[in-house]
Amino acid sequence: MSQPTPDVYEQGKGMDAHNKVMREIRSRKERSYDPHEPTRVWLDEDNTPDGVKRSLTIILNTGGCRWARAGGCTMCGYVAESVEGGSVSHEALLDQIDVCLEHEAENADEPAPLIKIYTSGSFLDEREVGAVTRDAIAETFADRERMVVESLPDFVDREKLADFTDRGLETDVAIGLETATDRVRHDCVNKYFDFADFEDACEEARAAGAGVKAYLLMKPPFLTESEAVADMISSIERCADVDGCHTISMNPTNVQRYTMVDELYFSDGYRPPWLWSVAHVLRETADVDAIVVSDPVGHGSDRGPHNCKECDDLVQKAIKDFDLRQDPTVFEQVSCDCEATWEAVLEHERGYNQPLTR
Amino acid sequence: MTDYFEVHERDGAARLGELRLSSPRTTPALVDDVVEDAGSLWSADRELPEGDDAHLTVLPHRAFPGGTAPEVQESFAVDNPDVDYPSAAVVSSEYVSDQGTDAYVLSDVQSVVGHGAALVEAVVNVREAVPEDTALYLSGVATPRNVATLAYAGVDLFDASRATVKGTQGKYLTSEGEYFLEDLEELPCSCPACRTPREEFTREDCVEHNRNALEAELAVVRRRIRDGRLRDYLEGQARHDQWLTAAMRELDSQWEYLEERTPILRDAEISAATEDTLRRVEIQRYADRVTTRYQNRFSAPLVLVPCSARKPYSESQSHRQFHDAIQWRAHLVSMTSPIGVVPQELETTYPAQHYDTVVTGRWSEDEKQFVSEVLRRYLERNDYPEIVAHVPDEGYRDIVSRVEDELDLEVTYTVADHPTDDESLANLGDALAGRPAYRKREREHNTVRAIADYLLGDGAGDDLFEDITTTSRYPRIQVRDAEETQLATMVPQYGTLSFTLEGARRWVDSDAPTKRVEIDGFVPHGSVLAPGVVDADEDIRVGDEVVVEGPKAFGVGRAEMFGREMVESTRGIACEIRHVEEK
Secondary structure (H helix, E strand, O other), X not given: OOOOOOOHXXXXXXXXXXXXXXXXXXXXXXXXXXXXXXXXXXXXXXXEOOEEEEEEEEEOOOOOXXXXXXXXXXXXXXXXXXXOOOOOOHHHHHHHHHHHHHHHHHHOOOOOOEEEEEOOOOOOOOOOOOHHHHHHHHHHOOOOOEEEEEOOHHHOOHXXXXXXXXXXOEEEEEEEEEOOOHHHHXXXXXXXXXXXXHHHHHHHHHHOOOEEEEEEEEOOOOOOHHHHHHHHHHHHHHHHOOOOEEEEXXXXXXXXXXXXXXXXXXXXXXXXXXXXXXXXXXXXXXXXXOEEEOOOOOOOXXXXXXXXXXXXXXXXXXXXXXXXXXXXXXXXXXXXXXXXXXXXXXXXXXXOOOOOOO | OOOOEEEEEEEOOEEEEEEOOOOOEEEOEEOHHHEEXXXXXXOOOOOOOOOOOOOEEEOOEOXXXXXXXXXXXXXXXXXXXXXXXXXXXXXXXXOOOOOOOOEEEEOOHHHHOOOHHHHHHHHHHHHHHOOOOOEEEOOOOOXXXXXXXXXXXXXXXXXXXXXXXXXXXXXEEEOOEEEEHHHOOOOOOOOHHHHOOHHHOOHHHHHHHHHHHHHHHXXXXXXXXHHOOHHHHHHHHHHHOHHHHHHHHHHHHOHXXXXXXXXXXOOOOEEEOOHHHHHOHHHHHXXXXXXXXXXXXXXXXXXXXXXXXXXXXXXXXXXXXXXXXXXXXXXXXXXXXXXXXXXXXXXXXXXXXXXEEOOOOOOOHHHHHHHHHHHHHHHHHOOOOOEEEOOOHHHHHHHHHHHHHHHOOOEEXXXXXXXXOHHHHXXXXXXXXXXXXXXXHHHHHHHHHXXXXXXXXXXXXXXXXXXXXXXXXXXOOEEEOOOOOEEEEEEOOOOEEEEOHHHHHHHHHOOOOOOEEEEOOOOOOOEXXXXXXXXXXXXXXXXXXXXXXXXXXXXXXXXXXXXXXXXXXXXXXXXXXXXXXXX
């Protein structure tokens, strides 16, 4: 008998294929960006281990993710948000920070205690953000309470984190783990590291006196709704069990342009998850020893997580409410006829008939 | 090896099959309750499932939904294990090969259902790549409205997932549509679920109704396949959704796929009630054979006449009157939509006496074009000393004069007002005045030769029946050789020939194309099962007369499968033996 489950990832074959396809898809995008402007900046509120805090979120344009240049993750369209030439200078990065500070000054009464910096790559990768720039940014925000910086686990290093912790900042590394299931991360997401690497990064962060915020992805391509739900529940439980990982942000996939997910979606081969699935997972994992939040992007649209359209805003509101209060009873307040459809999808959707509904 | 699926009856690409589980199921059918999904390899590693005879086990799979890039499909392809219980392999329509399983599940099903051309391409791709005696399963798509078309294309297994989901959405499904439950003042159905009073009818009831409606529609489909009349049903039913009609028409363009699977004869009548009837394989095949295989052997003038409602034509009132006027002094060819032209020798040949059309006297341009095209090709191939058109105005005359102009012929028109009025019949008699009548023997010899042409190939009638005698009365003509040994008998129901062993030997020795089934070293009695078939000619169609030969036996019989199917199948009856002798 031939082996029914060849571990294609081990052979590197699956990854090669994903990367080849993703490179081709990404190459169709031709836009480029001004290196002196951040990709995005906004003000919000976030649940932290010290309670709900006002936050300034910065998506720094660092030239994009290195992994994405090789091909990268099947659902990620941020990659293309890169600059001509591939890298961004120290001066340009600090210009971006200035733009963000101006935005904050214009739109908020006082500085936010929480600063979150994402790069669509790794803030701690010195090929994206050099040591000098990192130090300058840490200095800029030294008077705040807490910093969150995004990074792949490989780049999490206690000395780099010391730039922040030594300045008295509560520091968290945001790691795009996507799922605790290696098989799904490798084959469906096309992310190259293992859960063990995430555990090591948490250990490294802890050693620096920092914490970790794990980012999970609900429903990568090729998974059914019920598989996606089960994958998230077990992932949240496993992440919460890792010392140092005090917060988990579980986010439903949205269909971004120039991605493999978009190709599937275009051919009726993919549907973003139901918001009921998000609510269900949050409710099921409410008692884990970590803050679990979710921030669905594009809720209620065809390309974003959605239910029947009628109830999307209500369920989204309940999810945001849960983010701040961590109280699963918020979901008792919402109901809709389409829950029966969602349940039928959980029961009947298979790999070979998905997506069973739009 | 297919152990757990067998095709019992065929109606074009549609099949009446049997999923041979411990409790067998006649297909096309829902299989929700007997399918066991061993799970997706995308989400987890899987043990080889235990499996059992009560279930169709879907082997561990990495399903590729529509839009999955070729490189990804290639590198993540799964090797399906060889198991000894009923099993199904998940395949994508783009990359599919024989996996040795009893059934195949289409992974990109949601991308092809809803699009006529895409559906047909996908089904044809899979069906052509896997053995004929395996089942094709489309999960999550069947509705009462689309399932007849899906079965017609060649799908065997379905489930109620889509109908269930639709029910939860308050969508009420019927074979002709989809209604919002809240819009229905009354329920257009009387299944058990719908006997609930309207005001108490819930979405759960709607789920129940949708499943009932799907089951009922599948029962109609199975009945229609048994009767050989699924196409006739579909030409009406598929009108309820544009993409279904598109799928039916796209399939008509898949000539090789459909022709190979269409029997050369049927008991059932073809209902010619839509324009699509003209594109049926049976109609196109007849037109093709009558203009490329058949040849006129009479030296008499041609008389073109309109068809009659009664079949065969010669038994109708009108044709008796034509005959009285003609008195065997001319070769009679009937013009008809949707068949084209029917020479008198082929009046019993399927489907010439097996159709019924809508009679209004109004011909559509498509019909005129089709019949004149067939008539033109017919007249290009067959020469006559004189052509008489005894046809009425409505359409017929139009057609004849078109061809008359195109081929620069001279045609005598003999109908004054109506073909059977006295004046017209007198004109017909006058037009043939002085012509000699041909003899009964010539008529009968030419009839069996014409049928041989039609069934076996151009020139077969001459190759096979050069020196014969005929006995018994038309239409049960018996063909004998010079020594009075019987070679064949005409079968009046289908206008075919059934050979004796001597006839079969003569056929094999002749230059006429033989349809031969090569079998293993055994002497078949009754029927030859597919596993016993070593090889078979590719142009054998269901219903064809075949010579069966092996190291131990020589026989003749009728094909129950098409040639390739006989070779590929591991189950089922390949042909029925009529005569056999040990070598």
